[in-house]
Amino acid sequence: MDRQAQKRMPVYEALKKFKKMRIVPFDVPGHKRGRGNKALLDFLGEKCLSVDVNSMKPLDNLCHPVSVIKEAEELAADAFGAEHAFFMVGGTTSAVQTMILTACKRGDKIILPRNVHRSAINAMILCGAVPIYINPQMDKQLGISLGMSVDDVKKAIKENPDAKAVLVNNPTYYGICSNLSEIIKVAHEHNMLVLADEAHGTHFYFNHRLPQAAIHAGADMAAVSMHKSGGSLTQSSFLLIGKNVKAGYVHQIINLTQTTSGSYLLMSSLDISRSNLAVYGSEIFDFVIDLVGYARHEINNIGDYYAYADEKINGDSVYDFDITKLAIYTLPIGLAGIEVYDILRDEYDIQAEFGDIGNLLAYVSVGDRAKDIERLVSALAEIRRNYKKDHKGMLEAEYISPKVICAPQDAFYSDKESLPLDESCGRVCSEFVMCYPPGIPILAPGELITPEILEYIHYAKDKGCSMTGPEDMEIKRLNVIKE
Template sequence: MPALRQSKAPIYEALLHYKSMRVVPFDVPGHKQGRGNPELKEFLGESCLSVDVNSMKPLDNLIHPVSVIKEAEELAADAFAAQHAFFMVNGTTSAVQAMIMSVCKRGDKIIIPRNVHRSAINALIVSGAVPVYVNPGINKELGIPLGMSVAEVRQAIADHPEAKAVFLNNPTYYGICTDLRTITELAHRHNMDVLVDEAHGTHFYFGEGMPVSAMAAGADMAAVSMHKTGGSLTQSSFLLIGSRPNPGHVRQIINLTQTTSGSYLLLSSLDISRRNLALDGKNIFAQVSALANYAREEINKIGGYYAFAGEMVNGDSVFAFDHTKLSVHTRNIGLAGIEVYDILRDDYGIQIEFGDIGNILAIISVGDRALALERLVAALAEIKRLYLRDQAGMLDHEYINPEIVITPQQAFYAEQYPLKIEDSAGFISAEFVMAYPPGIPILAPGERITREIIEYISYAKTKGSSLTGTADMAIEKIRVVEE
């Protein structure tokens, strides 16, 4: 096979050719290159709407690619050192679900950390797979969950040798990385697949001095959010495949839930962004790393805040740290992370990724500049000056070890009824409760509701966290399993 030219962008190039042909459209979408919706054309631009098109022979078809999308997949696989790459237009959520549903059917066990994104637990609800949860360690100073310990994974494999796969978050929202290589080797020795939620790890494939990527570690599948740090449009991602899975089977699983009307805006953004990173990713992420390191140093000079990084590495549950992540502990100035998040947005016009009970996260990527980071640092300094107070009475942890009673699928589809959250202690939850972002459940279907969980939910609401997951939009009632 001839060497692939990463300077090519087949989908983008095909769209440019399509525009030049001046085709008269009698297909969907109905806006007909924007002519049918002038307000939308004015808002998004004629150039954008002219390539918001339907699948056709010259542009290929996402559900069964044979030409330009197929070539773009091959280029993406080459760029990420994978055996195959799928273009995902339903977000990394669909990539995570496709990974799990490709290797697990109803009743199959999967070893999984409990601090996963809700998309992974949703896959268990849909597929009927049975989770074997490995509770992450906790950093008591920061109150955040860590990575999966090799010893705990080894024990889970010994206790459940029939499990089909091991699922990992790498990196976590906070930048914590697990020992991917060792866990992958361990799982493969027991004929288990390794699936990696690598939503925040696009840069691992292109930057120098980064933690190991899932494909380099030998993982079987990885879900990569190109839109988070790779520059593509929101909702666009890659699902990468290693040497073991059958790509044809994985595509069938993807096509169970992914749209048959793949957006060419999303597809072309993946194609162009892959080309940019393949050609210049080393320089791009060197700049990102430098910006993040600069901001971390300046924030730590303020005092009170703690912008943490590689000093947390312990060789196991924190095997490595993603230094592009600007995670900052805020509790020592007497403010919850969500309070700092709100003040930054409301008073300073600065939107960060999320704030939780004790920390904030600012995503640093290809689009950031030093001047913007200086503005963030200055705002944090002023917030400390204006709001500094004693931290008495503040909760000190982000993660509560759950008591699993029944599987997520059993709970979700069981007979159920609503209770006030404050009256629900001792019952089995039929729903999620989570702060979004990051979308890691405080409570998931099938878990026992405890007084500690109720107090955490109440505290998070008081501090201003955006809670979601229950049918009750006010998050005042929760549906519980009828026992």
């Protein structure tokens, strides 16, 4: 990587030059640099709205980049060590879907862990790919799903030699990494592409103290959420391509679903943030690692809470651990993670990333300060002191192995009927049910509705988890395949 060249920000520089040109806009957007929408201008400011512009020759075009966007994508590829990088303005959801739509056509098999984000299953609904799920191993203490065992991947490949690709989470929401290098080696030996969902792994590319990044390990494609640990605006991501994939074909796939009106606010934020990480990323993530290490130590000293880290590494299903993740096990104080999440927000004005049945995730980045950590630690200590209760009878498992009856596309587009939640047991679901965040389905189209799953849904609702997915917004009914 050429660090001097990485100081360039072609999209940002083109926008700065454009602002000085004082062009009279007879094109979209209709707010005309904010003049036509005073309320929006007062809220977002002239600096923002003056660069919320349409594609034009001086600014290039995201659908067919030939100048400044093309140069910015080349700089991004160099920064991440990829053959090519694409600006994605539909979030990492669109990048994950592009990977699967590139690798698979209708009827093609793809091997993947079941604890994937809903975007991966959505992609299979769109293209008709057939999932070969590897049920992740579990941490019995924490009740969370881990990474994919290499032996389980080998078994899936042996049983499905015609599969087109293997998808890996690098890392999971909880910071857990699989043995990426070995999985890539085995998949490539069987002529399968390796796709990495790195929504939570942007920082892996820029600090040697962190787990191996997918493209560095030889993955064929990786979806990277720059707006998470990379510092760009929400909804902006990169899709990284390795040498075994044709970038031109990937671009055609992207253009099937991505907007033709790419936001220059999002693209400039990608450009600026890429430069920042390439030049200063090592120091940035050293700071984050040390800050999280301090937070973890202080939280574990409170008592009962367990902020876990790389001591969980077992060489296989937890091959490595992202030590920037501040994940906290809360059940010993008698509260679900979502209950602690709600108390932090409602009583302490602290917004955590998410809470689920047994865990809380506080997302820490370069934008945090030591005093913010102190406030979080103090709040957690007070919550323990004021709310601690007996944890007997609390549900512990975060992950339930699904029984897949048919492909997601077949189920989603099938004739269906709506049933009361408790009457749906034993039927095949035709929609999603999930807690969001993190957006990993409890039920996906094509899966059997079991008593265990229904118990989990009721429990999660009672504890205050934000349930999403079904047509019925109140989750009192589920759509199932008509018999």
